[in-house]
Amino acid sequence: MKEVNHFIESKGDIRLNLLDILIKTRKAIDDNDPFELLTLSNKTIHSASVHQDSENIAVAVLVYSMSKIISREHYKEQKDWPEFISTFSAELDKAIQNLKINNLFGFRENIANIQKSIDSLSGHLRDYIKDIFLRASINKASRIYEHGISMSQTAHVLGIMSWELAEYAGRTGISDVNLSITQNIKTRLKRAFEILE
């Protein structure tokens, strides 16, 4: 099946939602507002859980990563920082324009360029930012798993390992939600002992 260079009509709300998120992200970066970025990143999770599309996932990870990056002043003292933030902002502006004209391939290229710009950074800043992006992916995966998508499916969608997600999700309260308790312990233990003994 040939891939089309636009968000298909039924997914129109994805495009508009992403456009809204990215416009607000641009402003939050200018305002140096990590909390707003965190809120914006959370807003993409509902949509990412349903559609599991690479665009929503990439934006969720990107915006969350930026919230972490700009909340730590020491990144800004690194020599490559001005170049990184300038490339990031320029690609973000282009991504907004591409979303406006429904140019899906262009939008994807802009997101890929941001990721590439991290690889071209030198030394510590590259390692810091790469690490933040990985942690952001695991955090977003945990949120999608929390929404009811299985562990392996979530890991697959986010391109991380189930092992990373298990370690992270285990430290959250996901398993303590009342709806997760599906059978009483006695029944389950009895079942285990019956077959194992």
Place this chain on the structure above:
Amino acid sequence: MLNNSISRKSEDFPDPENQKFSRKTKEQKFLIFDSSTIISLSLSDLLFILEEIKKNSPEIKLIVSKDIINEIVNKPLTIKRFKLEALMVKNLLEKNIIEPATNYVSEEELEKGTDDILNISDRLFRAKNENIQIMHRGEISCIALYKILKKKNEKVLLIVDERTTRMLCENPTNLHKLLQIKLHTDVNYDYEAGDFFKGINIIRSSELCSFAFKKKIIRLPGSKIESLDAVLYALKFHGCSISGEEIEEEKQIFSKI
């Protein structure tokens, strides 16, 4: 007497055509492992219990599908952070403690079963004009394996630590509610299709370890309850979806044994 000698003879000369799938004995039991269970056991340094369970009860077959082997061995072998864990699991596979499912069912049958069930699970929940893919091929392969072995009248248990598979099989209504609450939107659930997942017997690594604990396979210093508490919380912190409330209940049950 005659019957016995006939049966012995037939064992001495197995049909070479069916040799691969003729390992069934009367007591044979199957524990099907999802990746999530192997992960939490491995990260909690409790994989050794599988070896002990197998040593004590060779009739228990600990099996994994090809998709699960990919998740627990092949993929983590490429990542330094989990390479050691992957090698430890690989060691269990090489020692036949954990076996590939294809030792007992044909790959074609399992692949077809997995495809069919994936088709069902992908259509169970729908929101915003789109089917929600809630499950991954690996998890579905465990369910397919369970169904195939059940059809052959085998005793089977599915061991899953991750939450969604368990909710889907044991209380899909709760899963439906969870999706609606978390997604903040109407989610349609195909109840009829959901019936396919009913009646699947599931335990978690926590129940497996409780058994190991009772059989003194796990021995730790300190009181019985303190040790059990440590084991269950280790599993929980490594991804086993057991609640704090359930852990307390399990400890209470054990204090009376």
